[in-house]
Amino acid sequence: MGRVVMHNVVSLDCFIADENDGIGPLHEWYFSGDTLIAAGGDQTYDHSGVGNDFKVSRASAEYVRPMWAAIGATVMGRNLFDLVNGWEGQPPAGDHVVVVSHRPKPDGWHPEASYHFVDNVTAAIDKAQELAGERTISVNAGEVGSQILAAGLVDEVAMDVVPVVFGSGKRYFGSIDGQQLLEDPHVVIQGDRVLHLRFKVRR
Incomplete structure (x- = not known):
């Protein structure tokens, strides 16, 4: 089975958005560089919803390209799905998305897209592993990500740390209760x- 990686862009004080789900400058680095993020060949990632290609620094591109290319499935919460309207059925990376929600997929919403709705995090990881095979499962940080981490189902924590302090908002680790030990960063x-950081979860 593929690795389960909890990932998000995050402020220095570990927030992924403000209280109103605003991301401020957190994603500016995705569009301020000179190197296009490509999947290989001529396929480029352009699912921002605002018509911009992802252009980052060369150092970031060399990290992001293989990371995104390895993703087979993404697990997200319903709040993020609603905020971005599921990226209109085209996730930035990977072929499949699993949404943790007690509500079903909206009627008539992009029937061609491989989006699957389940009502708990264990079922979400099971479904994502079925869909991704040996490829990586990317888990969005926040409340759903923290539940998956607390359940012992995350293999790595990946953080793209941006030099901004939010002061309050939606936490990277959600409302996780108790300590979770990680190894020293291997990236x-x-x-x-x-600053791109990756930590393996200590077992």
């Missing part, structure tokens, strides 16, 4: 206005 890459 530390400095991009422009972002």
Whole structure:
């Protein structure tokens, strides 16, 4: 089975959005570089919803390209799904999305897209593993991500740390209760206005 990686862009004080789900400058580094993120060949990632290609620094591109190319399925919460309207059925990376929600997929919403709705995090990871096979499962941080981490189902924590302090908002680790030990970072890459970090979860 593929690795389960909890991932998000995050402020220095570990927020992924403000209280109103605003992301402020957190994603500016995705569009301020000179290197296009490509999946290989001529396929490029352009699912921002605002008509912009993802262009990052060369250092970030060398990290993000293989990371995104390895993703087979993404697990997200219903709040994020509603905020971005499921990226209109085209996730930035991977072929499949699993949404943790007590509400079903909206009627008539992009029937061609491989989006699957389940009502708990264990079922979400099971479904994502079925869909992704040996490829990586990307779990969005926040409340759903923290539940998956607390359940012992996350293999790695990946953070794209942006030099901004939010002060309050939606936490990367949600409302997780208790300590979770991680190993020393095995990836530390400095991009422009972002620091890429990855930690394996200690078993």
